[in-house]
Amino acid sequence: xxxxxxxxxxxxxxxxxxxSGIPDSFFAEKExxxxxIHDNNRLRTExxxxxxxxxxxxxxxxxxxxxxxxxxPIENFIHLTTDLKQRRAALVNLKETKLKQADDFITERSxxxxxxxxxxxxxxxxxxxxxxxxxxxDNTPFHGVRSVRQVFEALQFFFRNMEISISEMLGDITVRxxxxxxxxxxxxxxxxxxxxxxxxxxEKNIVxxxxxxxxxxxxxxxxxxxxxxxxxxxxxxPYVPQERIRMDINAAMKFTEHFCxxxxxxxxxxxxxILCMDLEAFHILxxxxxxxxxxxxxxxx
Numbered sequence: 001x002x003x004x005x006x007x008x009x010x011x012x013x014x015x016x017x018x019x020s021g022i023p024d025s026f027f028a029e030k031e032x033x034x035x036x037i038h039d040n041n042r043l044r045t046e047x048x049x050x051x052x053x054x055x056x057x058x059x060x061x062x063x064x065x066x067x068x069x070x071x072x073p074i075e076n077f078i079h080l081t082t083d084l085k086q087r088r089a090a091l092v093n094l095k096e097t098k099l100k101q102a103d104d105f106i107t108e109r110s111x112x113x114x115x116x117x118x119x120x121x122x123x124x125x126x127x128x129x130x131x132x133x134x135x136x137x138d139n140t141p142f143h144g145v146r147s148v149r150q151v152f153e154a155l156q157f158f159f160r161n162m163e164i165s166i167s168e169m170l171g172d173i174t175v176r177x178x179x180x181x182x183x184x185x186x187x188x189x190x191x192x193x194x195x196x197x198x199x200x201x202x203e204k205n206i207v208x209x210x211x212x213x214x215x216x217x218x219x220x221x222x223x224x225x226x227x228x229x230x231x232x233x234x235x236x237x238p239y240v241p242q243e244r245i246r247m248d249i250n251a252a253m254k255f256t257e258h259f260c261x262x263x264x265x266x267x268x269x270x271x272x273x274i275l276c277m278d279l280e281a282f283h284i285l286x287x288x289x290x291x292x293x294x295x296x297x298x299x300x301x
Contacts, residue, residue, distance in 0.1 A: 072250040102227035102252030
């Protein structure tokens with residue numbers, strides 16, 4: 001009964017269309033358009049569901065692994081004694097290990113990420129022990145520079161004058177407590193104490209390892225590496241947890257050379273781009289009771 005009524009109604013619709021003078025093709029196109037709209041809405045709904053599932057998986061990874069992982073994959077236990085020769089020997093022995101860790105981690109971490117476009121991923125959280133952590137990874141292209149060496153040497157200059165650079169950038173008073181007696185072109189050790197604008201003192205004891213590779217043969221590209229880690233135990237410059245907040249830093253940086261086509265020139269020209277892939281992790285170990293909200297300045301270095 002209902003099927004017969006449906007057939008009758010369809011025939012009535014056809015008669016009304018013809019009586020109106022509007023061609024059947026118009027209604028056919030309209031029905032196709034409505035069908036496509038319906039399909040698009042259904043696909044969009046399914047895409048949203050898939051996106052939510054992926055974001056839920058990302059949240060699970062962040063809460064169950066990243067926020068509960070107490071160690072960085074590029075972190076090593078470092079103990080420096082009071083003997084200058086032993087301090088230097090410890091850094092010499094650690095250099096290749098740290099640089100390989102930095103290179104391997106950046107290579108693996110950035111394997112599926114865009115190579116020559118800028119991007120940044122950042123997260124901040126507090127651990128169950130009350131430590132503040134921040135992790136950042138970014139890809140920064142430097143346009144118009146001459147070489148990897150130029151960027152690498154500029155960065156080395158910045159690191160070797162960190163107390164001045166940090167004071168100029170943030171306006172906080174930063175002093176250096178060590179004499180850098182173990183420094184060389186391949187590594188450096190800095191013991192820095194910064195007094196923030198609200199009076200809180202932050203101490204850092206970090207070591208940096210440097211490597212610049214400039215191949216002599218064609219077909220091989222130059223690159224540079226910088227690996228950063230924090231000293232866990234320093235007999236010469238011990239931490240002062242009763243008076244200062246301790247900041248640990250683990251970082252890996254890699255500089256590579258790429259050539260990109262210059263658009264709208266009418267000629268096949270290429271511009272040199274030096275790419276900096278940077279991963280940094282900060283752990284702030286505080287001993288102050290959090291009776292009120294306190295903003296802590298964190299610098300990327």
